Amino acid sequence: MATNITWHENLTHQEREALTKQKGLTIWLTGLSASGKSTIACALEQYLLKHGHNSYRLDGDNIRFGLNKDLGFSEADRNENIRRISEVAKLFNDSCCFTITSFISPYRNDRRTARELHAKDNLPFIEVYIDVPIEVAEKRDPKGLYKKARDGIIKEFTGISAPYEAPEKAEIHIVNDNITIEQAAEQIVEYLRAHQYI
Template sequence: MATNITFHEGIVSYEERCSLLGQQGATIWLTGLSASGKSTIATALEQHLLHQHKSAFRLDGDNIRFGLNKDLGFSPKDREENIRRIAEVSTLFSASSSLTITSFISPYAADRDVARKLHDEHKPPLPFIEVFVDASVEECEKRDPKGLYKKARAGEIKEFTGISAPYEAPPKPEIHIDADKTSVEDSVKIITQYLLEKGYLKVN
């Protein structure tokens, strides 16, 4: 770990950046089982926000696992480091006054708590909105677009969340979406309404 480094404050403050861009930064952290619909909701939410002329960016496995975190596997330790890096990146994006949308299983409560703590301890604190995309294992197995559950059941994939590895559901998420019953469109509406009510998003 480097010790001979000093944090350099930028000239533009977070408050000035938010004022100039007309929006507040926040991280919208979608968590849930594989095939619960997280990525589909995240993609639709990003598109909706961009059509509202808001700065929004989505972080998911495609742009993280194939780049920044391509050196990590799926062991508990690697999962922990994967989420830590994502939390750091999402904090940077949110500090830039962007609405940052993350879509990762992030199965362990302790790892999600680390992400929240990073946002809470930022100066000034950054909003961290945990969204539990709550779908049953049965429903996820029915969807299973990549055939991962089938492979996990056959023992071809080790440490698969929901089958051979645990998923710790958030006890008090800011937003709880019943993904077995809620459409993608309604999920986007629920999240957008929360952002509006909290003042993180303003109608143009």
């Protein structure tokens, strides 16, 4: 653990809000691989940007090309993956950016920790459960990962050989097996409108 460090104060979050004319927000999409998280996150990001809301998407696969390229898929590595992205999302949120994360984030405790990290600094955190039956996710399987997991090529694959703990009280629950991407994204937009984030 680092020692001899000091936190440097600068603008408060409220001052940033006043200067940017926008509140920060973390929209945390969770669900099985091939549930549609990344596609919905892309559609939501585009909608928000087109309507003048500074937004940025943090994608599970993309983050593993850089920040988390040293992590595998063991439970400990998954925990660390989500811990790091929770901290990054919090920083973006504090900068008054609408931060959209799309990570499987299979463990309730990791998602709870992400929420608590935000709550500690009074930063809004919205959990979005992208819910599809595993049969649907496996049928979609755009990356061929389920087949590799079934064949034993991929070890510890969420939903097959590793658990997925579904949210119990997500702010938004999207059943994504029979709707369009636009309809799914609109459910999130409607929530943001109803709670006066946009």
